[in-house]
Amino acid sequence: MNRYYWILGGFAALVALLAVGLNLNPRDVPSPLVGKPAPAFTLSQLAEPDKSLSPKDMQGKVWLFNVWASWCVSCRQEHPILVEFSKKVDVPLIGLNYKEVRGDGGFDMSKMPADEEKKLAWQRANRWLSEHGNPYKLTVMDLDGRVGIDYGVYGVPETYVIDKSGVIRMKHTGPITPEVLAKRIMPLLAELNK
Amino acid sequence: MKHLFAKLAAILAVCMLLNASPAQASSATEAALAADPVAEKRLTKLSEELRCLVCQNQNIADSNAELAQDLRREIRGMIKEGKSDKEIIDFMVARYGDFVLYRPPVQGNTLLLWLGPIALLVFGLATLIAYQRRRAERVAAEDKPLSADEAGRAEALLKELDNK
Known part of the structure; x- marks a missing residue:
């Protein structure tokens, strides 16, 4: 009889292990970038395309870096929270617009000239922010997603x-x-701003 | 039964179709890249080792997710720049972590993963051997020749049966 308890115990342990495993979020991949300097970039700003921004411009400040795009459905879900945040908290929120046109999936990029992509991206991003509110101190435009790769972006929205x-x-x-x-x-944020 | 097989065959066919179409789509958009067969071969080999983080059970050679296409583009760029395979893999790990590797590296936090199956095998074999030994002992213990007393009783029982 004793040995059946062993088998039962083993089975219960297996069930527990699988239950824990199933409840983990497979999307929650730990980023190797935590604890490392934010990768450098220089990107044009959405509001003023002639101006650019680099992470070093933010030196000395604690800031949030939020990756978004107008085609990103979950961004809509978090957007009101960001808008609320920007009204209440004095921490600069910088937006990274990630592949505004290319990421949409609805355009044939092989037929789109670069200047047209640019125009369309600015147009779409601006429209989205005027429709849903703009929580960002400023947004920079990552048209081809290269900066996104440097930041290990794989599922928009992401926040650093x-x-x-x-x-x-x-x-x-x-x-x-x-x-x-x-x-x-x-x-x-409270701890970092101490 | 026949009906079921027909259904299964249909599902299989659809799956194969679904599988085939992304490859075709990507080969159309990336046609220009096949110009250099050696570089392309390296790209394929490398991207088979790398996980696509969007569709996590595919590597970036198979996946047609946007990100996989972008990463193939990056790898292609790095190959062109003459970077080594290790440099390219390091580039990916620096951004996406060890998870991007289809073959996890042997290190502290993956020891259980690598050694677990071996440990289970050893445990199973040990249990099996121990069980067999105990059984052999039990059989040996029970297999002793009958004592004179027992033989007498057995004889008596058999006789009783014969008399019936």
Whole structure:
């Protein structure tokens, strides 16, 4: 009889293991960039295309870097939270518009000249922000997604918390929920701004 | 039964079609890249080792996700620049972490993954051997020749049966 308890115990342990495994989020891949300096870039700003921004311009400030696009459905979900955040909290929120035109999937990029892509991207991004509200201090445009690759972006929206010395302190993949904001981001911002 | 097979065959056919179409789509958009067969071969080999993070159970050679296309473009660029395979793999790991590797590296946090199956095999074999030994002992213990007393009783029982 004793040995049947062993088998039953083993089976229960297996079930527990699988239950835990099934409840993990496979999208939640830990970023190797946490603890490393934010990758450098120089990208044009959405509001003023002649001006650019680099992470080093943000040196000395704690800031949030949020990856978004108008074609990104989950971005819509987190957007009101960001708008609310920008009204209440004095931490600069910088947007990275990720592949505004190419990521849409509805355009044949082989037939689109670069200047047309640019025009369309600016148009679409501006329209989206005027429709849904603009929580960003400014947004930079990553048309071909190369900066996204440097930041290990694989599922928009993504959000990075970057500290005063330009080091990435946290990365969140997927839409920011009120819980993530309250439990993870706000405490970290408070600590970094001390 | 026949009906079921027909259904299964249809599902299989659809799956194959679905599988085939992304490859065709990507080969159309990336036609220009096949110009250099040696570089293309390296690209294929490298991208088979790398996981597409969008559709996590595909490598970036098979996947037609946007990101996989972008990453193939990056790899192609790096091959053109004369970067080594290790440099290219390091580039990916620096951005997406070890998870991007289809073959996880042997290191502290993956020891269980690598050694777990071997440990399970050893555990299973040990259990099997121990069980067989115990069984052999039990059989040996029970297989002793009958004592005189037992032989007498067996004889008596058999006789009783014969008399019936």
